[in-house]
Amino acid sequence: MATITAEPKARKRRRKTRTKNVSSLPAIVASQLKADEINLTPGKEHVICPTCSNWTPITGILGTPVLVPHHTTPYHDRTTTPRRCSSSNRRITLDTALDAWRAELTERTEVSATVASRRPTKVLPKPKTSGVAAASQLKPVPLSAEQVRRTFRQHQKQCLACKGEATDRTGQALPCPDGERLAVTFLRLFRQEPKRQAVRELFARERRRFDREYAKAAPKREAGWAAVLPAVQNADQLRRAVPQGARLTESPEVPLDRLAPRQAAAQPEKGQLKCEHCGATEASLVDAVAAGWCQITRRPHCGRCAQRFPAWTRTSF
Incomplete structure (x- = not known):
């Protein structure tokens, strides 16, 4: 008859570890661990156990630092039978200074935050929506x-x-x-x-009649266009023959050698330029323009007198 061996169970953990037993496993070197795998805060020294990957306190800091006896599962895990970890009482070599550990931990934290901020967010595809037709593009569908x-x-x-299944509080049908x-x-x-059907038939008859008349008048329309086509082509040729900026052949010439009576009355004659305000005179129109003379209400004024009037009232010769 086969014998059944009972599964070994760990003894109840003491509140304080008072043992001189040291594990035969090689010591853990603190400098070979990452900064986030060990905690060297005074009074809170912890390390991640390399065997069970649980945070384990470090005891004997002033003497021989070792890992306290612990289970292979976290202390709050009550679902499995606790078993003692093989790295219990394992020595650890604390060869890392406290300031250097803090600096490395801060640097790793900042680098992790920077990398997390550089990670692209998940791009959600924009739902494709069909464009809504304009009011002028909507085609009303008649009801039947x-x-x-x-x-x-x-x-x-x-x-x-x-x-008839919906009723109110009194039992009457809603x-x-x-x-x-x-x-x-x-x-x-x-x-x-019946009236709508008659209207639809009337529109259909009128449409057929319009199509017949339009087809019957097509030869006359084409003949009329053929008659006026040479005149249109001739007008296009004359228009293309006119140089850019020149007058049209059908329009009269503009009289450039003489001025209109109103402009001639306003234009002063040579040798008769006299200021209406101070009486100063100029020998010629060229000298008056060079001296800054202007027209104010169609009357000549010298440059000094013209400055007394607003700019919008002064007109150059």
Whole structure:
């Protein structure tokens, strides 16, 4: 008969470890661990056990630092049978200074935060929505009595009020406004259907008549266009022959050698330029323009007198 060996269980852990036993496993070197795998804060020395990967306190800091006896599972895990870890009482060599460990831990934390900020966020695809047609592009669909009847029958199958199953507190059946509206619309379209059919037939006849007349008048229209086509082509050739900026052949010439009577009256004659304000004179128009003379209300004024008037009233010769 086979013997059944009981599974070994760990003894109850003491509150304080008072043992001189040291594990035969090689010592753990603190300098070979990452900064986030060990905690050298005074009074809170912990390290991640290389065997069970649990945070384990370090005892004997002033003498021989070792890992305290611990289980292979966290202390709060009550689902499995606790077993003692083989790295219990394992020595650890604390060859890392406290300041150097803190600096390395801070640097790793900052680098991790920077890397996390550089990671791209998940791009969610934008849902494709069809463009809404403009109001001018909408084509109204005329209602038919048959279409409304089908909608009314479908509503009756789904509506409890139309079936008579919906009642109020007193037990009376509740009316259905949607069913009533559909029924009224169906009756109205059913009564108007003969008139609508007559209108549709009238429009169809008029369309066919218009198509016949348009096809009959096509030869006359083409003949009229053929008659005026040479004149249009000749006008296009004359228009292309006119140089850019020149006058058209059909328009009269502009009289450039003489001025209009109104402009001639306003233009002073040579040797008769006299300021209306101070009486100063100029021998010629060229000298007056060079001296800054202007016209104010169509009267010549010298440059000094013209400065007394607003700029918008002064007109150069």
